[in-house]
Amino acid sequence: MKETAIVTGASSGIGAVYAERLARRGHNLVVVARDQARLEALAERLSGRYGIAVTALSADLSRDDGRDRVSAMLRSDEAHSILVNCAGVGAKGPVLQSERTGLESMLTLNVNVLHTLTVDAAQAFASRRRGAIINIASVVALMPERFNATYGAGKAFVLAFTQAIAAELEPYGVRVQAVLPGFTRTELFERAGVDIEAIPPEMIMDAGDMVDAALAGFDHGEVVTIPSLADVRLWSDLEKARASLAPHLSLRHPAARYAAGGGPG
Numbered sequence: 001m002k003e004t005a006i007v008t009g010a011s012s013g014i015g016a017v018y019a020e021r022l023a024r025r026g027h028n029l030v031v032v033a034r035d036q037a038r039l040e041a042l043a044e045r046l047s048g049r050y051g052i053a054v055t056a057l058s059a060d061l062s063r064d065d066g067r068d069r070v071s072a073m074l075r076s077d078e079a080h081s082i083l084v085n086c087a088g089v090g091a092k093g094p095v096l097q098s099e100r101t102g103l104e105s106m107l108t109l110n111v112n113v114l115h116t117l118t119v120d121a122a123q124a125f126a127s128r129r130r131g132a133i134i135n136i137a138s139v140v141a142l143m144p145e146r147f148n149a150t151y152g153a154g155k156a157f158v159l160a161f162t163q164a165i166a167a168e169l170e171p172y173g174v175r176v177q178a179v180l181p182g183f184t185r186t187e188l189f190e191r192a193g194v195d196i197e198a199i200p201p202e203m204i205m206d207a208g209d210m211v212d213a214a215l216a217g218f219d220h221g222e223v224v225t226i227p228s229l230a231d232v233r234l235w236s237d238l239e240k241a242r243a244s245l246a247p248h249l250s251l252r253h254p255a256a257r258y259a260a261g262g263g264p265g
């Protein structure tokens, strides 16, 4: 059976590159976003070039009916064995200068939709004992104070959730990866009203290079891939430090510095 990959946010940017790279690897595709015309043009191009089947699914994932169409595909069709959660929106400026409703709809797409589709895929793929889920987070997951707090915290959720579900799915032979891009040249900035020209060019990666690196990380078996990070020990040291906290985090007695009259002095 030829495996089918569902790629959300495939009408532009990182998702469109994932669709192309997965088509090149011989996967059939379901490409999902709102812009039907762009999806159909992509589907025609990729099916013509690679001889694969591509379904263009126009859906607003922020709406329950749009999201449920993707959920139903994941759960019902055994051919769907790869999910790339790429649909997302960026932010402009800090929380104090943002409309609360805009922040909430960003969380709906970047967090709730990704969570729902990952759970659907996890349960379906685990029962079939095969499959892969790729979640696009961001490096701001590791430095949420440096960007819009809601966006950064949402991406921190994606990272933590992906690491946790990867551990849960490992015994079932289902692969899970979180990808943490830095600035990547896409439409995200223009859509959010941010001037990409104000960002130093040496900090911006091409979407093609970013996705190729992320797929190389996937092929190497990484759960977390940070395409810009040359010295991978920086990441493994952070993970080791996190693991070394574990035995100290839940104990019967408070730490001595919190005892009445105690403290650092």
Ligand SMILES: NC(=O)c1ccc[n+]([C@@H]2O[C@H](COP(=O)([O-])OP(=O)(O)OC[C@H]3O[C@@H](n4cnc5c(N)ncnc54)[C@H](OP(=O)(O)O)[C@@H]3O)[C@@H](O)[C@H]2O)c1
Residues within 6 Å of the ligand: 008, 009, 010, 011, 012, 013, 014, 015, 032, 033, 034, 035, 036, 059, 060, 061, 062, 086, 087, 088, 089, 090, 109, 110, 136, 137, 138, 139, 180, 181, 182, 183, 184, 185, 186, 187, 188, 189, 191
């Ligand atoms: N670019 C960066 O610097 C960067 C860095 C780190 C992480 N990321 C993450 O990478 C992911 C992809 O972003 P990108 O940079 O490729 O931006 P992009 O070019 O703007 O792509 C976003 C995609 O999401 C789709 N989308 C937006 N709202 C949607 C909705 N309600 N329902 C369905 N699809 C929707 C868009 O298509 P339609 O408009 O056709 O619906 C588009 O295909 C996001 O999660 C983003 O947070 C980006």
